[in-house]
Amino acid sequence: MNVKIEIEYDGTNYHGWQKQKNSISIQEIMENAIKKVLKEEVKLIGAGRTDAGVHAKGQVANFHTNTKIPIEKLPYAINSQLPPDIVVKSATIVPEDFHARYSAKAKVYTYTIYNSKFPSPFYRYYSYFYPFQLDLKSMREAASYIVGEHDFAAFKASNSSVKNTVRTVNSLEVIKLGDIIKIEVEANGFLYNMVRIIAGTLLNVGIRKIKPEEIIKIIESKDRSRAGPTLPASGLCLEKVIYDEA
């Protein structure tokens, strides 16, 4: 059977989702935990390949198994083999052809800026600290130009070799909650570092280094050097992966 799981993790201590030689990944920790529980090797397919230090509240993964363990007991069994910074929140049986990455219709990421005179110890691993005032109105106007189908070549890491750089941003909100500014992006797909570059570009709009309407030209330019900086991984969180159903 094909099992879909939802996972929450604090990415601070890991070198990202994806398994790799010589450094510890969430995928590897999870596959080892599942192996201990099921007594069989599984290959875990993750929806989002989050980078080192990036967090997830709603990562989704799937794996194929012949286990007889009741599906509702699976999260407890796997969690018993996981460190406290990785937690399985649910497990469901899905159709055989469900693929956590390819079946995803959209994903939601947030980028958190801690915007106050002094940093907060509680947000040191979960935000980017920025002490100066930000013009939220301009940031929101700039965000509105990013929404829609565009070639986002200017918003991808320069070392990324992906060919098709057209993506659709379904929504992009700039939300203020006390000292926290959350940039929430939903898109049908993301280029490498795309959210962190969008956040850095909106930050530059917030300090009036970029005018909101310049965003249109930055997109058109397809030139990475015209967008803002790639903000640090710590502020990024994969909130949710959206599928056609459940």
Next chain:
Amino acid sequence: MNVKIEIEYDGTNYHGWQKQKNSISIQEIMENAIKKVLKEEVKLIGAGRTDAGVHAKGQVANFHTNTKIPIEKLPYAINSQLPPDIVVKSATIVPEDFHARYSAKAKVYTYTIYNSKFPSPFYRYYSYFYPFQLDLKSMREAASYIVGEHDFAAFKASNSSVKNTVRTVNSLEVIKLGDIIKIEVEANGFLYNMVRIIAGTLLNVGIRKIKPEEIIKIIESKDRSRAGPTLPASGLCLEKVIYDEA
């Protein structure tokens, strides 16, 4: 001059506020940082002597100094000598007789319960995880009996030798925000472990082990064994210290 500072800290890695032999305290780290900045020894008086693992968003302390460093630069200077889990948020000059502890009119603590089927990695150091359903209505009724001036002997750690156990609880709220239940207590003073015992008692009300109106008898009994358990330090946070002015 007498300087009042507000401090925010993640208490996870410390053995509480108060300086002690053989273990690391926030007071000691702070005094060392201030000494490096001012080039003079200071004695830091903290408003609340938080325990190991307890956090603070609004700890207040004061110290006497002859420094010439402008007061508005002091937080930046001290923070430059502090680890990222301790942050000075403000510094103000106060009258010579201001004493962070004795001048305090009231303090506000919160106790955070993470109430969901599975724990959250992000709250693992900042809450007590409790997976079963809680009857909030009963918890709020129980809380209402705790408000007021009472002898709180039943709500103090049994190893505490304090003589006068009468305190006034100004307010006690049970607030639900998604998976988070926050118990917020304002009182003119707190006995040792008082908030953690109040939280454990309200939890027992929430699972219907204690009836709300039994709280009245538990207070009257002055018997520690009749109140609920002392919940773990991780859920506790000193939010605010209240003074007559400033």
